[in-house]
Amino acid sequence: MTKDVLPASIGVIGAGRMGAGIAHAFLLGGADVVVLEGSDDAAIAGRERIERSLAKSAERGQTAHGDLRMATDREALTRCGLVIEAVPEDAELKAQVLGDVAGLAPGAVLATNTSSLSVTALADRLPDPTRLIGLHFFNPVPSSSLVEIVVADTTADDLVRAAQGWVAAIGKTAVTVRDSPGFASSRLGVAIALEAMRMLDEGVATAEDIDTAMTLGYRHPVGPLRTTDLVGLDVRLAIAEHLEQELGPRFAPPQVLRDKVAAGHLGRKTGQGFYDWTTEK
Structure with missing residues (x-):
């Protein structure tokens, strides 16, 4: 991965308002996106949410160049180069989800969309803490131009540079901050x-x-x-x-x-x- 090239396949965990928006952004950027939900009904609702959002972008002349896949089995994430969790703002839930993905997709880098929790504390619970970075997207993601990159104490330098490139590739602006309570935003x-x-x-x-x-x-x-x-x-x-x-x-x-x-x-x-x-x- 170079700083100006998106991973070919990106996983997003959670298809709520934030997860759907994140998937939308990367689909417009040209990546294939796998969105994981907990049930078939939630996956169907998530697809409808993302497709409605993409249709609005198409009306403005912005076309998705990536393919969308919905899944309920975490095995679908095994080939993703980047997996972003967008589950509710609960430290234990996020740590559990990230830990599960770290075991399933050892070749992927991981990102958390937390808006306030310690990225360092989440990283410390992973087998390889250098693989985790914060990618704090803003609601509503499709119309927001900002992504806050949160660097944990353990985040690898090359991952920071890659994340800055990913943000640029989806047409948004990155601010890079040190992990601290509430970050900057x-x-x-x-x-x-x-x-x-x-x-x-x-x-x-x-x-x-x-x-x-x-x-x-x-x-x-x-x-x-x-x-x-x-x-x-x-x-x-x-x-x-x-x-x-x-x-x-x-x-x-x-x-x-x-x-x-x-x-x-x-x-x-x-x-x-x-x-x-x-x-x-």
Whole structure:
């Protein structure tokens, strides 16, 4: 593998919103992609999700040059040169999935799409920790231009260079960061979002006006509260709790966030968060 050439076959574990988006990106880049799901029904739903996304890209003149294969048997990953896990943000689950793949595909390099967990801690549980790197894609993947490459203490230098080439090959921009709590993007993004929530809770301004202050005043494409709805309030809460544990009370989740998650108001995916999404199609 050279830094400007994608592996011929790439595995993606998980066909949810993030996994489907990652598969989409590499299919457009020309790689064949194997997407692993836990059941036939989930695999069917995942294929439909990816194909809908690819159809939208085709309308914009972007055509997939790679082949998509859905699978429910992990043996399908054995010939992949790169395997990216996109399972829920749970350290034990990610470690188990990566460990299983390391045994099945000893020739593959591995990547985790974690947005906040320690890549070094995940690597330390693998037979060869030098094979793991963080590839933090952003939601929604098809329209996001950024990938955060997270370098664990043990990541091989040539893997870092290869990952930078992969990101360039799929038409995105890489930032390369040292493994640390929240990396660069989640740490900064969550800090702004938590302060916006505190302001909302204190009655400083409405959600709409807080977001408009950032979009018009600081040229953020989307305000911090709307972004939280897109990411998922449960995801933001988990990241904030992790950062609070690692970095201290400045990342303590506001009560309004805890209350909304407890009520099941998780953002766009449930129809209600800091905004009402029920009229969205």
